[in-house]
Amino acid sequence: MSRPNLIPEAILPASLVEEEKLVSGNPSFHDITHLVSEVTERKTPMAWYIVLALSLGILAAFGGTVMYLVWAGIGIWGLQQPVGWAWDITNFVFWVGIGHAGTLISAILFLFRQKWRTSINRFAEAMTLFAVACALLFPGIHVGRIWMTYYLAPLPNAMGMWPNFRSPLLWDVFAVGTYGTVSLLFWYVGLIPDLATLRDRAKTKTRAMLYGLFSLGWRGSMRHWINYERAYLILAGISTPLVLSVHTIVSFDFATSVIPGWHTTIFPPYFVAGAIFSGFAMVVTLMVLARQLFGLKDLVTIGHLEKMNKIILLTGTLVGYAYAMEFFIAWYSGGEYERFAFINRAFGPYAWAYWTMITCNVISPQFFWFKRFRRSIPVMFVLSIVVNIGMWFERFVIIVTSLHRDFLPSSWGYFMPSKWDLLTFIGSFGLFFTLFLLFIRFLPMIAIAEVKSVTPQADPHFGHRNEGDLVAEAH
Numbered sequence: 001m002s003r004p005n006l007i008p009e010a011i012l013p014a015s016l017v018e019e020e021k022l023v024s025g026n027p028s029f030h031d032i033t034h035l036v037s038e039v040t041e042r043k044t045p046m047a048w049y050i051v052l053a054l055s056l057g058i059l060a061a062f063g064g065t066v067m068y069l070v071w072a073g074i075g076i077w078g079l080q081q082p083v084g085w086a087w088d089i090t091n092f093v094f095w096v097g098i099g100h101a102g103t104l105i106s107a108i109l110f111l112f113r114q115k116w117r118t119s120i121n122r123f124a125e126a127m128t129l130f131a132v133a134c135a136l137l138f139p140g141i142h143v144g145r146i147w148m149t150y151y152l153a154p155l156p157n158a159m160g161m162w163p164n165f166r167s168p169l170l171w172d173v174f175a176v177g178t179y180g181t182v183s184l185l186f187w188y189v190g191l192i193p194d195l196a197t198l199r200d201r202a203k204t205k206t207r208a209m210l211y212g213l214f215s216l217g218w219r220g221s222m223r224h225w226i227n228y229e230r231a232y233l234i235l236a237g238i239s240t241p242l243v244l245s246v247h248t249i250v251s252f253d254f255a256t257s258v259i260p261g262w263h264t265t266i267f268p269p270y271f272v273a274g275a276i277f278s279g280f281a282m283v284v285t286l287m288v289l290a291r292q293l294f295g296l297k298d299l300v301t302i303g304h305l306e307k308m309n310k311i312i313l314l315t316g317t318l319v320g321y322a323y324a325m326e327f328f329i330a331w332y333s334g335g336e337y338e339r340f341a342f343i344n345r346a347f348g349p350y351a352w353a354y355w356t357m358i359t360c361n362v363i364s365p366q367f368f369w370f371k372r373f374r375r376s377i378p379v380m381f382v383l384s385i386v387v388n389i390g391m392w393f394e395r396f397v398i399i400v401t402s403l404h405r406d407f408l409p410s411s412w413g414y415f416m417p418s419k420w421d422l423l424t425f426i427g428s429f430g431l432f433f434t435l436f437l438l439f440i441r442f443l444p445m446i447a448i449a450e451v452k453s454v455t456p457q458a459d460p461h462f463g464h465r466n467e468g469d470l471v472a473e474a475h
Contacts, residue, residue, distance in 0.1 A: 062427020
């Protein structure tokens with residue numbers, strides 16, 4: 001699979017040495033193509049069928065739960081007065097946040113020419129699409145009267161009435177819908193060269209026909225590459241503001257209200273940092289498993305994972321800063337109800353949820369200050385799961401602890417989830433993992449063409465310079 005290095009690393013130009021670190025083992029172009037494509041071409045392992053059956057079973061349970069929800073109404077959930085929003089909106093915001101890492105890796109890091117993104121962008125983009133699909137489930141089912149779901153669509157003058165364009169809930173539809181559409185286009189455009197590779201390697205007519213259909217007649221000509229790179233750059237430019245706008249608009253669901261604990265101007269940047277935080281953590285969780293199970297350690301190196309862990313550390317620190325600022329502003333504002341809302345979060349009936357959030361989101365990422373932990377597979381795997389547990393609790397704390405203590409003590413309550421709340425949340429993971437399993441089985445999880453572009457062999461002068469020229473260039 002590997003071939004001897006043609007040029008000693010000591011005399012390589014600094015730029016080539018840096019690029020070589022992005023792919024270990026010095027594989028050739030053919031090795032990279034074979035390593036990634038072989039995952040989709042090998043005989044389907046029995047373990048894949050077992051895990052897929054489990055995911056489909058969880059998804060079926062979700063479908064049954066939704067059918068019963070439509071029949072009986074949202075009273076089967078633990079909702080009560082004054083907690084009218086709980087796990088439904090918590091799960092929606094959680095899944096939207098999970099989907100943030102993919103577009104950030106693909107768009108922003110692409111515009112900043114960060115070449116280390118090439119081994120993880122396809123994986124993260126697919127995860128974005130699956131997370132957005134899970135997120136869109138919840139606005140549709142939490143309306144209660146499911147036959148009124150068409151109100152989610154901004155239909156002008158439908159039924160003689162106009163949508164309320166001042167409502168952040170309507171702008172959620174615009175933001176998440178646009179984000180999902182652009183992310184899908186971005187992901188698909190990036191797939192086209194690799195689909196053509198699978199088409200050319202296909203051993204059955206069915207695979208050749210399907211991959212050929214979706215590769216849109218790609219032949220790898222110069223004109224194709226010019227149009228491809230132009231389209232990819234345009235989509236990256238469109239996607240970049242969406243990374244910031246989507247979770248900003250989601251935060252407006254809370255920040256534009258008058259509920260103590262919600263109406264705060266720090267929510268937009270705080271939500272964006274939290275979304276990137278949780279999204280990168282989910283990418284690390286799944287990427288660690290995939291590189292281990294499918295033998296992709298040469299393409300997804302410890303260096304890639306360490307860089308993602310650094311971003312988790314950065315965004316986790318930003319989230320911790322936002323937590324502190326919330327308390328400071330609540331005290332500094334002099335608002336009695338605002339101050340009570342935050343004291344109640346930390347020391348009230350839901351203090352257990354608040355301190356779980358602090359432990360997972362603020363304390364656990366601090367281990368990544370140490371290089372030994374940043375580069376440890378078991379540590380990063382466990383901490384990435386802990387981070388996403390904490391980010392779910394963050395949304396729960398924001399929503400429930402701000403609602404369960406109304407302005408009148410006679411209206412106070414305590415939310416307890418029902419079994420239907422649990423089944424709805426767990427069932428959404430059934431959809432996520434079903435889509436994820438289909439993706440890794442039938443599509444290349446690593447961008448073959450992009451990974452090749454960062455190897456030393458991609459340099460047009462690779463192997464054609466004498467040692468004297470290389471030494472002179474290195475100096």
